Amino acid sequence: MAVIIVCPKCAKKHKVNLDTVKEKVSLGKKIVGRCKSCRHRFPVQLDKLINQKKERFQRPKTSTRKICVTLSKGGVGKTTTSVNLSAGLALAGHKVLLVDTDTQGQSSYGLGKKPRAGLAELLTKKLTPEECIVRARKNLWLLSGGKSLTEIKRVIDRKTFGAEWTLSKVLNKLDHRYDFVIIDTAPGWDQLTVNVLFYGTEVLVPVALEVMPLHGLSEFMKSLGSIQKYRKETVLKYIVPTFMDTRIKGPSTIYSQLKKLYPEYICTPIRYSESLSEAPSYGKSIFEFAPGSTASADYKELVRKVTLDDSALL
Amino acid sequence: MPQKKDIIDYILADRGEEFAARVEGLDCLIYRNDLGLKDEIIEDHDGKIRQILKENVFVQVWEGKAKIRVKVSPGKKETFSMKKIADIAVNAILDELKKEE
Numbered sequence: 001m002a003v004i005i006v007c008p009k010c011a012k013k014h015k016v017n018l019d020t021v022k023e024k025v026s027l028g029k030k031i032v033g034r035c036k037s038c039r040h041r042f043p044v045q046l047d048k049l050i051n052q053k054k055e056r057f058q059r060p061k062t063s064t065r066k067i068c069v070t071l072s073k074g075g076v077g078k079t080t081t082s083v084n085l086s087a088g089l090a091l092a093g094h095k096v097l098l099v100d101t102d103t104q105g106q107s108s109y110g111l112g113k114k115p116r117a118g119l120a121e122l123l124t125k126k127l128t129p130e131e132c133i134v135r136a137r138k139n140l141w142l143l144s145g146g147k148s149l150t151e152i153k154r155v156i157d158r159k160t161f162g163a164e165w166t167l168s169k170v171l172n173k174l175d176h177r178y179d180f181v182i183i184d185t186a187p188g189w190d191q192l193t194v195n196v197l198f199y200g201t202e203v204l205v206p207v208a209l210e211v212m213p214l215h216g217l218s219e220f221m222k223s224l225g226s227i228q229k230y231r232k233e234t235v236l237k238y239i240v241p242t243f244m245d246t247r248i249k250g251p252s253t254i255y256s257q258l259k260k261l262y263p264e265y266i267c268t269p270i271r272y273s274e275s276l277s278e279a280p281s282y283g284k285s286i287f288e289f290a291p292g293s294t295a296s297a298d299y300k301e302l303v304r305k306v307t308l309d310d311s312a313l314l
Numbered sequence: 315m316p317q318k319k320d321i322i323d324y325i326l327a328d329r330g331e332e333f334a335a336r337v338e339g340l341d342c343l344i345y346r347n348d349l350g351l352k353d354e355i356i357e358d359h360d361g362k363i364r365q366i367l368k369e370n371v372f373v374q375v376w377e378g379k380a381k382i383r384v385k386v387s388p389g390k391k392e393t394f395s396m397k398k399i400a401d402i403a404v405n406a407i408l409d410e411l412k413k414e415e
């Protein structure tokens with residue numbers, strides 16, 4: 001068991017393997033540590049450190065839910081859904097991390113943030129999680145995407161072993177801080193999307209009720225099969241119809257057919273709403289921008305579906 | 315099954331055809347004629363996948379992988395001859411190649 005001891009003078013962190021220390025000192029005895037960096041000597045309360053560590057291990061942990069929002073088809077409402085689902089879950093009191101894996105960086109924009117660093121800097125270990133994750137709202141944190149993610153694709157390509165776990169390796173270390181991790185993906189089907197699906201376990205597919213998005217859904221469901229050969233934990237959980245226009249017949253027919261085909265996945269549709277296209281340019285979620293809108297009601301309904309909490313946000 | 319290091323490449327190249335049964339119903343829905351769907355749509359995802367829907371023939375061309383998928387639906391009354399399917403697919407591919415020139 002290893003603990004981190006921080007020098008009270010220079011704040012340098014030292015990793016100490018307790019098993020080797022325990023051989024030398026009996027517990028309960030006062031020991032003095034010396035900082036390898038500034039040479040400062042200070043008392044170390046070994047018992048306290050051990051107990052803290054044990055507590056952390058023993059605390060019952062309800063596991064973090066990791067939801068990938070994805071479909072290779074562009075413009076179906078992935079980012080809109082990621083942002084508003086995250087914001088809604090945060091409003092309902094859950095701790096949420098929104099991860100943007102798109103080079104366009106639209107998720108941050110939608111929440112009115114322009115972080116200087118994000119996922120790329122975290123994956124390349126240029127910066128620490130604290131420097132990359134920004135707090136966007138109460139209960140809501142953001143790990144932004146952006147152009148620098150193209151570099152990540154190169155990092156993934158260069159790996160000769162376990163490249164599909166690149167994202168997991170980094171995010172698994174910090175996701176226990178959150179109740180939900182929501183991952184927004186870019187359109188297309190590439191090495192980063194595969195990484196997202198090896199990290200997350202629940203898949204949410206927004207699908208506009210038109211022929212091309214439906215083709216996209218059909219292709220995606222097969223591709224997910226290829227993923228599942230190696231990663232059984234990743235499962236389709238939600239199909240969210242978007243841009244639902246109730247005035248024309250086509251979308252309603254498609255929706256009722258989808259409900260018959262996939263009753264276990266299909267969610268209440270998100271209706272077409274101008275407010276949803278306006279809100280991002282104000283840097284606001286739908287709950288902030290148009291709390292009384294149909295879109296706000298629809299995304300609240302999605303929050304209830306995802307949390308299995310019928311009274312959430314009522 | 316591929317070696318570990320090829321998992322991503324394998325997944326990206328796989329068509330997942332063995333899971334086609336999952337989407338049979340969905341594919342039927344896509345090709346229904348009473349949905350008022352537009353007949354011809356051309357899509358482009360970052361230039362990586364090109365999808366063309368023309369007269370109930372759906373063509374997908376993937377960049378880099380040299381993959382082509384053609385789906386045909388006898389949605390309208392007439393049935394498609396092999397020649398017609400090949401023509402549409404070839405035209406789609408030629409269009410694609412022209413763009414790269």
Ligand SMILES: Nc1ncnc2c1ncn2[C@@H]1O[C@H](COP(=O)(O)OP(=O)(O)OP(=O)(O)O)[C@@H](O)[C@H]1O
Pocket residue numbers: 073074075076077078079080081102106185186187242243244270271272273274276277278280
């Ligand atoms: N239900 C809706 N009603 C009206 N407009 C919407 C709705 N959902 C999303 N939009 C708007 O449609 C556009 C595309 O949505 P969004 O950016 O969420 O799609 P996307 O799937 O993330 O796109 P991309 O694949 O490019 O990342 C945006 O301008 C968004 O504001």
Ligand SMILES: [Mg+2]
Pocket residue numbers: 078079080102106185186
């Ligand atoms: Mg997007």
